[in-house]
Amino acid sequence: MSESASVRGSWIENPASGERIRIRTSAADSGGEVLAWELRLAPGGRVPSGHVHPAQEERFTIVEGRMRFRVDGHSRVVGPGQTVTVAPGARHHFANAGPNEAFVLVETRPAMRMEELLEVAAELARGRHGRARRLPGLVDLLLFMDEFRSEVRAPYFAGVVGLVVRAIVRVAGLFGAGGHYRRLRVTRGTGR
Structure with missing residues (x-):
């Protein structure tokens, strides 16, 4: 974007x-x-x-x-x-x-x-090659959920979902996953 x-x-x-x-x-x-x-x-x-x-x-x-x-x-x-x-x-x-x-x-x-959430969600919906997709990749979705947890949460079991999301995000970071989301966020000027 x-x-x-x-x-x-x-x-x-x-x-x-x-x-x-x-x-x-x-x-x-x-x-x-x-x-x-x-x-x-x-x-x-x-x-x-x-x-x-x-x-x-x-x-x-x-x-x-x-x-x-x-x-x-x-x-x-x-x-x-x-x-x-x-x-x-x-x-x-x-x-x-x-x-x-x-x-x-x-x-x-x-x-x-x-x-910012609306902008990032739209960018993720375009996917890696600019084509529309219903859901972003799993790691991108989890990174999005973690970053915007103050603005939006899962409708059920939000506390448990939040804990699982944060744990997976940490593990993904240890293994270098989530590069697409991080590049998107740096491109958007947030540096996250």
């Missing part, structure tokens, strides 16, 4: 999920209070898996199209003018429930490193 990907007006595109994201208000703009972004989700598009944001609230306001949300086991389909608020710690998943692209305004509070 180019350096300009986080600049308002450019798109973060995730070919695996069908998401196109444009940042409206960055963490820097809001003093870390909020990340406001627009989400364009292709027909059939969906977030790759259910997840939890341990310390962040997400608010989704549908502008166009229909979206299906599953929040803490309860599913609902919403359309234009409706808002779904996901409390910190709530298990959730969302997908486009209609035949056309959905347009959704999203606010994440506090912003934390969510913008």
